[in-house]
Amino acid sequence: MVVIGTGLAGARVAQRLGAGTVLIGEENHTPYNRVLLAEVLAGRYGPDVIALPTPPGPVLRTRAVRVDRAERRVHCADGGVVPYGTLVLATGSNPVLPPLRGLFAPGARELPGGVHAFRTMDDCLALSAAVAPGVRVVVIGGGLLGVSAARALAVRGAQVVLIQQAERLMERQLDPASSELVRRHLTDLGVEVHTECRVRGVGVTGGAVRRVELADGYLLDTDVTVLACGVRPRTGLARAAGLDVRRGVVVDDLLRTSDPHIRAVGDCAEHAGRVYGLATPAVEQADTLAAALGHSPADGTAPRPYTGTRALTRALTRLTLPGPGPLDLAAFGDPEPRPDDDVVQLADATRGTYRKVVVRGGRLVGGVLLGELAAVGALARAWEADDPLPDDDSPLLHLLTSPPAPDFARTGETRTGGR
DSSP states (O other): OEEEOOSHHHHHHHHHHOTTOEEEEOOSSOOBOGGGHHHHHHTSSOGGGGBOOOOSSOEEESOEEEEETTTTEEEETTSOEEEOSSEEEOOOEEEOOOOOBTSSOTTOOSOOBTEEEOSSHHHHHHHHHHOOTTOEEEEEOOSHHHHHHHHHHHHTTOEEEEEOSSSSTTTTTOOHHHHHHHHHHHHHTTOEEEOSOOEEEEEEETTEEEEEEETTSOEEEOSEEEEOOOEEEOOHHHHHTTOOBSSSEEEOTTOBOSSTTEEEOGGGEEETTBOOOSHHHHHHHHHHHHHHHTOOGGGSOOOOOOOOOOOEEEEEEOOOSSSSSOEEEEEEEOOSOOTTOEEEEEEETTTTEEEEEEEETTEEEEEEEESOOTTHHHHHHHHHHTOOOOSSSHHHHHHHHOSSOOOHHHHOEEEESOO
């Protein structure tokens, strides 16, 4: 068994399959939890703290450059050739590099000085080395990654400007009210936030980016520029091998690709037309695959299929460094209500907390919680179970308000919908 990719999905598969599995990864670091990179950037954790369990089998620190499906061999950049019976692609995703004027010189393939993606441990360590109190930083991209990076850098004393093209921060996960609370939290830290703002290009001086040009012609001086513009499934290896690739490497319910000897999991995999790009689906796919590969047909049962993941976005940042307090966020399901939905919404401007759940057809279909996440576990379980809720609202209100309960005299309670 050979696994390509040492991210969360690849390391999980290798761990589950045991000592006979070869893990190939090009990063020179022990496999780590990429979700916690912002904590390393903020200085809360060291790289060793976010390390994943050491895989029991051999780990080859090299880049896989070609898959020979006819011979069932993986060719590596160091000249090594690794034979496989079953190959697992867990190649993850690459950061999206926006087509900014001046970002790449003609024929150049490397980013200019002062510009950092924020995807790998090397990215994180390089960015940490470049940042000190007073350093001017422009973060391009106001999604989950950009918000996390901007917050971590501001806590370290950098002068941060966050540029978001959409009308609000984290528009894929948050509704307008919770997005505005995140924006307020960042501005309280000193972050200058610009939404509905597009970056046109960058200005390079002495081999390093020193200016960021906005679409309206305004120029921002910068010492460090962070690209947090999303990710794209890393499918080049699979495509070159002739596998079926759309947005991701196409897999069936047993995570099989178009080649029966090759499976795919995690950010690079496309299942039922969907590429998740999140940690929870990656872990679920890895566990399903490991169980299927270890399954014995002799017991008369079929391996359990992967039927998809109901996405839960959970960004927990509890920083003890100077700042206005922790930023705790959880979003699940569909937080945007339809006309006939029931919505329970509780807000506390003083505490900076916000809780909203959407009920559709008697079932919990989504929600957003910002600050004081005591209820998130029970709410997420209720959402994942997809069971009908009691007609009485009291259990749902109990989850939302305990503990600690908002002061309704100060914050109010708003409800829309049919009940």
